[in-house]
Amino acid sequence: xxxxxxxxxxxxxxxxxxxxxxxxxxxxxxxxxxxxxxxxxxxxxxxxxxxxxxxxxxxxxxxxxxxxxxxxxxxxxxxxxxxxxxxxxxxxxxxxxxxxxxxxxxxxxxxxxxxxxxxxxxxxxxxxxxxxxxxxxxxxxxxxxxxxxxxxxxxxxxxxxxxxxxxxxxxxxxxxxxxxxxxxxxxxxxxxxxxxxxxxxxxxxxxxxxxxxxxxxxxxxxxxxxxxxxxxxxxxxxxxxxxxxxxxxxxxxxxxxxxxxxxxxxxxxxxxxxxxxxxxxxxxxxxxxxxxxxxxxxxxxxxxxxxxxxxxxxxxxxxxxxxxxxxxxxxxxxxxxxxxxxxxxxxxxxxxxxxxxxxxxxxxxxxxxxxxxxxxxxxxxxxxxxxxxxxx
Numbered sequence: 001x002x003x004x005x006x007x008x009x010x011x012x013x014x015x016x017x018x019x020x021x022x023x024x025x026x027x028x029x030x031x032x033x034x035x036x037x038x039x040x041x042x043x044x045x046x047x048x049x050x051x052x053x054x055x056x057x058x059x060x061x062x063x064x065x066x067x068x069x070x071x072x073x074x075x076x077x078x079x080x081x082x083x084x085x086x087x088x089x090x091x092x093x094x095x096x097x098x099x100x101x102x103x104x105x106x107x108x109x110x111x112x113x114x115x116x117x118x119x120x121x122x123x124x125x126x127x128x129x130x131x132x133x134x135x136x137x138x139x140x141x142x143x144x145x146x147x148x149x150x151x152x153x154x155x156x157x158x159x160x161x162x163x164x165x166x167x168x169x170x171x172x173x174x175x176x177x178x179x180x181x182x183x184x185x186x187x188x189x190x191x192x193x194x195x196x197x198x199x200x201x202x203x204x205x206x207x208x209x210x211x212x213x214x215x216x217x218x219x220x221x222x223x224x225x226x227x228x229x230x231x232x233x234x235x236x237x238x239x240x241x242x243x244x245x246x247x248x249x250x251x252x253x254x255x256x257x258x259x260x261x262x263x264x265x266x267x268x269x270x271x272x273x274x275x276x277x278x279x280x281x282x283x284x285x286x287x288x289x290x291x292x293x294x295x296x297x298x299x300x301x302x303x304x305x306x307x308x309x310x311x312x313x314x315x316x317x318x319x320x321x322x323x324x325x326x327x328x329x330x331x332x333x334x335x336x337x338x339x340x341x342x343x344x345x346x347x348x349x350x351x352x353x354x355x356x357x358x359x360x361x362x363x364x365x366x367x368x369x370x371x372x373x374x375x376x377x378x379x380x381x382x383x384x385x386x387x388x389x390x391x392x
């Protein structure tokens with residue numbers, strides 16, 4: 001019998017091309033055997049399809065894709081990470097020998113699809129939340145090996161904070177969180193648990209306590225106000241579905257009670273199964289939302305990668321499989337979600353800001369990469385200019 005192990009790929013596994021589909025390994029072998037391993041191509045990455053009801057996606061995952069391709073004899077052009085795009089938009093172009101890039105298609109599409117899907121759902125949630133705070137609590141929905149990537153994508157998408165303890169180290173983002181029911185259950189008494197948290201945890205951490213562990217939410221809210229008084233920043237409702245009833249009425253009751261008791265500034269945080277529709281129902285009565293699974297296990301945004309040109313007889317020749325538009329393309333922007341797509345050497349007629357810029361030249365990074373906070377700000381600035389999505 002063997003010992004248990006974690007089934008995770010190392011960075012070396014990914015950047016060396018080991019994490020790929022077998023048919024790419026066989027393709028490379030055939031090209032090398034037949035002397036075609038030097039044939040140069042231009043491969044386009046584009047948004048294939050958006051989920052039903054979506055009008056846009058947040059393009060994310062570029063930094064990890066560049067890390068995978070860094071050091072290879074390839075040129076890479078891309079839209080800036082965080083750009084809002086619609087279906088059919090080209091987002092990246094990779095130029096070089098196909099044999100030098102084929103092993104990485106699986107990994108590149110994997111990071112782009114996952115990051116884009118999560119960032120897009122996070123952006124939709126944040127847009128619907130308006131000025132209400134949104135904290136991402138979804139790490140437990142996915143494999144822990146990808147936790148930093150997941151928190152990064154959610155943060156880029158616009159959530160106000162993430163909960164991963166590692167986020168300060170990996171992302172330069174301060175993690176945010178309250179307390180689990182387990183802490184209260186171990187104490188066996190909610191008031192004792194709250195007071196212990198208040199005694200031990202650093203004073204800069206807001207005192208937000210769970211008020212649905214043993215008793216009615218209103219009863220525990222009153223206990224929390226009495227126990228922590230001026231130290232209490234907020235209460236969190238994570239009521240199980242079996243006890244939830246009409247969540248809006250519960251929140252309204254808590255809001256009324258806090259006001260009546262002279263604590264109108266105590267915040268109300270709602271978590272547990274929050275999705276677009278439930279957030280829409282509660283956004284005018286709650287102050288903050290903890291959102292997990294609906295962002296972490298987001299409806300996928302389909303992204304494809306296809307050869308669109310091959311270099312033959314000293315010139316680039318447009319070519320593509322059926323259903324794809326041949327020819328390398330440029331993307332020019334007039335405004336948010338207003339793009340003009342042209343052939344590579346064609347002059348734009350309407351828009352003039354060239355969005356598909358070079359990031360790697362012969363495998364070397366040629367421009368500085370923005371921080372996750374800068375990318376998030378870019379996303380949020382675009383969200384301000386698009387209509388509120390229909391809650392799904």
